[in-house]
Amino acid sequence: xxxxxxxALETYKRNVKSVTFLVMLLAPxxxxxxxxxxxxxxxxxxxxxxxxxxxxxxxxxxxxxxQSDLTIVEKFDTEPEAEQALKDDKIGGYLAIAIDEETQKxxxxxxxxxxxxxxxxxxxxQILSSIQMSFISQELGxxxxxLQKLLTPADLSEKTVKVEDGKITEAKGNxxxxxxxSMLVSVAMFMIITLYSQIVAQEVASEKGTRIxxxxxxxxxxxxxxxxxxxxxLMVILTQLIAYVLAFVAAFPLxxxxxxxxxxxxxxxxxxLAKSLLGYNMLFLLLGVMIYxxxxxxxxxxVSKAEDASKAVVPVSYLSMAGYFLTIFLGMNSPNHLxxxxxxxxPFLSSYxxxxxxxxxxxxxxxxxxxxxxxxxxxVLLLKLSATLYKSTALVYSDAGMWKTLRQSIGNxxxxxxx
Amino acid sequence: MxxxxxxxxxxxxxxxxxxxxxxxxxxxxxxxxxxxxxxxSTTFRLILDFLSPDSGEILWNGAPLTEKNYNEIGYLxxxxxxxxxxxxxxxxxxxxxxxxxxxxxxxxxxxxxMENFQVKGxxxxxxxxxxxxxxxxxxxxxxxxxxPKLIILDEPFSGLDPVNAELLKDAILxxxxxxxxxxxxxxxxxxxxxxxxxLIMLRDGAVVLDGAVHDIRHQFERTKLxxxxxxxxxxxxxxxxxxxxxxxxxxxxxxxLANEKVGEEIFRLGADLGxxxxxxQTPPTLEEIFKMKVGENHE
Numbered sequence: 017x018x019x020x021x022x023x024a025l026e027t028y029k030r031n032v033k034s035v036t037f038l039v040m041l042l043a044p045x046x047x048x049x050x051x052x053x054x055x056x057x058x059x060x061x062x063x064x065x066x067x068x069x070x071x072x073x074x075x076x077x078x079x080x081x082x083q084s085d086l087t088i089v090e091k092f093d094t095e096p097e098a099e100q101a102l103k104d105d106k107i108g109g110y111l112a113i114a115i116d117e118e119t120q121k122x123x124x125x126x127x128x129x130x131x132x133x134x135x136x137x138x139x140x141x142q143i144l145s146s147i148q149m150s151f152i153s154q155e156l157g158x159x160x161x162x163l164q165k166l167l168t169p170a171d172l173s174e175k176t177v178k179v180e181d182g183k184i185t186e187a188k189g190n191x192x193x194x195x196x197x198s199m200l201v202s203v204a205m206f207m208i209i210t211l212y213s214q215i216v217a218q219e220v221a222s223e224k225g226t227r228i229x230x231x232x233x234x235x236x237x238x239x240x241x242x243x244x245x246x247x248x249x250l251m252v253i254l255t256q257l258i259a260y261v262l263a264f265v266a267a268f269p270l271x272x273x274x275x276x277x278x279x280x281x282x283x284x285x286x287x288x289l290a291k292s293l294l295g296y297n298m299l300f301l302l303l304g305v306m307i308y309x310x311x312x313x314x315x316x317x318x319v320s321k322a323e324d325a326s327k328a329v330v331p332v333s334y335l336s337m338a339g340y341f342l343t344i345f346l347g348m349n350s351p352n353h354l355x356x357x358x359x360x361x362x363p364f365l366s367s368y369x370x371x372x373x374x375x376x377x378x379x380x381x382x383x384x385x386x387x388x389x390x391x392x393x394x395x396v397l398l399l400k401l402s403a404t405l406y407k408s409t410a411l412v413y414s415d416a417g418m419w420k421t422l423r424q425s426i427g428n429x430x431x432x433x434x435x
Numbered sequence: 436m437x438x439x440x441x442x443x444x445x446x447x448x449x450x451x452x453x454x455x456x457x458x459x460x461x462x463x464x465x466x467x468x469x470x471x472x473x474x475x476s477t478t479f480r481l482i483l484d485f486l487s488p489d490s491g492e493i494l495w496n497g498a499p500l501t502e503k504n505y506n507e508i509g510y511l512x513x514x515x516x517x518x519x520x521x522x523x524x525x526x527x528x529x530x531x532x533x534x535x536x537x538x539x540x541x542x543x544x545x546x547x548x549m550e551n552f553q554v555k556g557x558x559x560x561x562x563x564x565x566x567x568x569x570x571x572x573x574x575x576x577x578x579x580x581x582x583p584k585l586i587i588l589d590e591p592f593s594g595l596d597p598v599n600a601e602l603l604k605d606a607i608l609x610x611x612x613x614x615x616x617x618x619x620x621x622x623x624x625x626x627x628x629x630x631x632x633x634l635i636m637l638r639d640g641a642v643v644l645d646g647a648v649h650d651i652r653h654q655f656e657r658t659k660l661x662x663x664x665x666x667x668x669x670x671x672x673x674x675x676x677x678x679x680x681x682x683x684x685x686x687x688x689x690x691x692l693a694n695e696k697v698g699e700e701i702f703r704l705g706a707d708l709g710x711x712x713x714x715x716q717t718p719p720t721l722e723e724i725f726k727m728k729v730g731e732n733h734e
Contacts, residue, residue, distance in 0.1 A: 022532045030521060227516030231577070234483045234510040234587075235533035237502055411485050 019236040020244045027219065027248025032255060040211055041256055045263065065108020067128065068092040068101060073115050076122070076147055080113060083143045086136060102127070113144065120155055122148040191377070193288035198371035200293070201301045202343050205367060208253060209308045209336040216249050216309055217316030217325040217332075224320050229410045238407035242313070246399070249309055296384055297371045303391045304367025307398060308336055311364075314402040317409040339368035351376035361387050363394035436460045437500075437585055437616050442481055442491035444640075451477045452488070453640035459616040459633070461584070464607065466631035466648075467620040468721075470729055474640040475620040476513055479587050482618075483510060495585065506535035509583030513590050515574045519563035523554070526562055527577055534581040541580060548576045552602055568599065579606060586610060588619035592626050604630055624721040634721075636728060643728050648721065655718040660690040660698055663713035664705035674700060687713060 031037055066087045071077040081088060089107055092098045098110035109128020115121070122144045126132055132140070153163050174191075223229050232241055271277050315328040342365065346356050351373050360369040360379075366387050373379045437459040444452040452474045459465045467475050480486045482493050484500065495504050517526055524545055531541040545558055552572040556565055562573065571594055579586070586607070592600045600623075607630060611617055621627050627634060628648055636644035644651055662671075668688060672680045676697035681689045692698055698716040705711045719727065 019533060019535075022529070026529050026532075030518070034520070223516075227512055227514045228518065229516070230483075230485065230512040231510060231516060231530060232533065233485055234508050235505050235530070411480075 020240050020247070023232075023236070023241050023244025024247035024251065027245050028251045028255075031215070031219070031248070031252045036215065037252065037256075041259055044207070044260070065128065065130070066106075067126075068098040068107050068110040069113065070095045070098050070110055071113040071115075073113070076113055076115060079147050079150075080111075080143055083146070084139070086140070099127075102129075111140065115151070120148065120151045122151075191375070193284045194292045194375035196284060197289060197292040197297050198343075198375035201297050201371045202340060202368050204257075205301055205304050205308075206336060206340045208256075208305055209312075210333065212249065212253060212305075213308060213312035213329045213332050213336070214326060216312040217319075217329040218322055219245065219249065220313050220316035221319050221325040221328065222322040224317070224410060233407075233410065238410055239403035242403040242406045243399070246306075246310060246313060249313075250306065253305060253309070292375075296374060296388065299388055300367045300371050300391070303388070303395055304364075307363055307367070307391065307395050308332060310395065310398050310402055311335075314398070314405070317402070317406050335364050339365040343368045343372045347372040347376075352378055361390055363391050366391055436496060437482070437618065438492075438494040438497075439478075439482065440492040440494070442478065442493070443489045444477060444481055444486060445489055450640050452481060455491075455635075455637070455640070455642055457633075457635050457642075457645070459618050461614045461616050462611055463632045464611055464617040464619070464630055465633045465635065466627040467618060467635050467637065468622070468624070468627055468644075468725060469620075469637035473637040475637060476589055477640075478637070479510075479589055479618075479620070482587065483508070504585070506581070507584040508534075509578045509581065509586040511575060511578040511588040511591055515571055517562045517570060517574060517577075520561060522559050522561055523549070523556065523565075523573055524558040526573065527558075527580060530577040531581050534583070536581050544580055545576075548580055551606065552576060552599070568594065568596070571595065572599065575603060575606070579610060582610070582613065582615075584615050586615050586617045586619075588617070590621060591619055592621055592623050600626060624725060628721050636725065638728060643731075644724070651724065652718045652721065655724065656692075656695045657698065657716045657718050658692040658695065659717050659719055659723070660692055660701065661687055661713055661715040661717075662690060662701065662705060662711070663687045664711040665708035666701070666705050670704070671701060674704075676700075692716075 066089050068089050069077060069080055069084075070093060071080070077093070081090065089101070092101045092107065092110070095110075095112055098107070098112075101107045102110060108130065109126060109132075111124055111126045114123045114125075116123070124140060124144050126140075149163070158166070223232070272281070311332045312329050315332055316325050319325060319328045339359075342356065342359055346353055347369055350356065356369055356373070359365040360373050360383075370379075370384060370387050374384060439458070440456050442452050442455045443450075455474070455478060457465060467478065469475050477486065481488050481491075482500065484493075493500050495507075518529075521529075524542075527545055527548075528538050528541055532538070549558060552575065554565075554569050554572045554576075556569060562570060565573065575591065578588070588607070591603055591607075595603060604626065607617055607619070631648055634644065634646065634648050634651055635642055646654070663686070668680055668682060671677060671688060671690060674697065676693040678691040678693055680691075683689055690701070695716070702711075702714055705714065
């Protein structure tokens with residue numbers, strides 16, 4: 017077998033079998049699971065207090081009782097009774113509804129031992145408003161049709177277009193889907209880089225720490241070993257991503273009938289999501305992960321002990337953070353800001369910022385392609401450079417700082433035979 | 436056959452390897468001795484192309500040593516390196532694969548090698564669960580299991596007890612029988628003396644001794660004398676040409692002579708007094724030569 021694959025498969029096997037990988041694989045699922053579970057518990061277990069509803073106007077009270085699905089104890093129907101019941105701890109609170117006979121304005125006041133829940137509050141306001149509205153419309157002598165007309169909101173339509181060569185063309189794709197996907201790409205990339213940069217650097221530095229390097233370098237070329245390692249790590253990352261895709265495919269039939277999912281899919285069909293994900297965004301994600309992985313590996317090769325690996329990747333993490341925050345803070349609000357536009361061509365940052373620009377429109381295809389080409393070329397160059405320097409950094413045994421090691425390795429490289 | 440010709444390497448102002456030349460034919464063992472920092476490891480690293488020489492040539496079977504030859508190399512670095520978290524078997528197979536072997540070829544050999552080296556533990560045991568000595572044996576097995584043709588061992592005996600050192604010696608001799616070229620460095624002169632065909636001593640990067648072990652020793656006069664006789668210690672130390680007399684714990688006298696001739700006089704005096712169970716006049720041991728060479732021009 018080609019030694020490149022020997023190294024790649026060994027790296028892959030060693031990492032996938034590790035406990036760290038299992039934890040990393042399950043962590044996001046666990047977080048989603050815990051989130052979903054607590055949401056579920058919140059909705060089901062949040063046993064509401066029993067309350068009373070009182071009003072001088074029995075019509076209003078009946079209308080409220082009809083529309084509300086709060087847990088209402090109907091037998092307390094006057095304010096003093098309700099107050100007494102509250103004192104006796106029979107109810108958690110009561111809602112007193114008053115009406116200003118002149119303006120027909122309803123005022124509800126809730127007196128209770130604890131605040132109303134947000135949903136309850138919203139619903140109560142809504143019911144009161146609708147009762148108020150029907151009172152007013154009656155007074156004004158409006159028919160049901162009139163009321164309907166009054167209540168119909170104005171339409172606002174939105175259409176994103178592309179301006180190319182002075183012509184306006186319709187932008188392709190579902191704007192919202194693209195927005196969601198660009199967010200997804202940013203978050204996924206940020207997570208992957210945060211999780212893996214450490215692992216990659218550790219992987220490289222630990223070999224130096226144990227001097228396995230000398231045996232490996234007497235078996236194969238340093239560059240081949242480096243490429244193999246990168247391939248192995250990429251395979252680990254892909255494994256994790258594929259695991260999530262499979263988890264999604266498996267879980268989808270279970271959740272697709274939930275109302276929230278249905279509503280979401282109505283606005284953003286799966287097809288649009290997939291279309292948006294599989295295009296440029298996927299390329300930016302993959303190349304972005306690659307360039308950061310290589311940078312992390314290179315940083316790892318500059319230190320000689322596994323313990324120092326976490327220090328070595330700090331610059332890489334910061335770079336990733338910069339790209340992420342640029343997208344979150346600048347990209348969300350003003351995707352056409354000059355700084356943001358420039359950043360979408362800079363390797364390391366472009367993987368975060370370009371998908372955001374694509375989603376918000378206003379970027380030409382040629383710009384996207386130029387940015388992609390710059391990124392791809394940078395990946396190749398960084399890979400070559402790292403592999404070349406790797407030969408000398410891998411065998412620098414000193415405790416010298418990273419900068420010194422880097423300078424030394426560049427210096428050595430002049431005298432060393434080209435690899 | 437490995438040939439090293441006029442190898443030079445400097446680090447800054449330090450001359451690490453100074454015009455070193457030697458050859459190791461197939462089926463021969465070369466011992467490289469010298470103090471710490473004498474240039475032994477640097478020489479190995481130059482041979483293996485971890486470092487590039489300032490000048491000089493390294494030839495393997497008449498051609499420069501390149502990637503093509505990597506599968507024929509067995510290299511034991513001075514400091515050991517194994518993956519702590521994988522099993523002995525996986526470790527050996529991975530390194531062998533890197534030497535172009537397949538799992539099929541290596542797997543059946545592992546049990547035999549582990550038995551030969553008396554590695555305590557199962558081949559499914561993780562490396563980190565092994566004692567240091569056993570880890571070192573695994574490292575040695577990883578160096579030799581693919582039957583390399585060029586074997587480079589940097590301090591292979593350090594950290595091994597005499598029994599295990601003997602096992603390693605047997606393994607090296609077996610590979611020599613198969614026609615491999617072996618080169619190793621050591622501090623332990625006894626091992627060097629026993630298995631080396633040829634010896635190089637480095638000091639400050641330069642060769643100070645070069646030759647067959649026997650020849651080297653016999654370049655020196657027989658100035659070391661062990662004697663067990665009726666001659667009192669004081670009488671011996673008063674003889675002209677005797678530099679030093681020391682009584683060993685077993686009662687035998689150890690005498691340093693200025694030259695070989697003095698031995699004849701001591702023999703005559705001793706024999707006059709009757710039976711003399713021990714009279715052994717030899718050239719200095721390798722260790723003594725080593726110490727002498729290290730000291731030369733240094734004080």
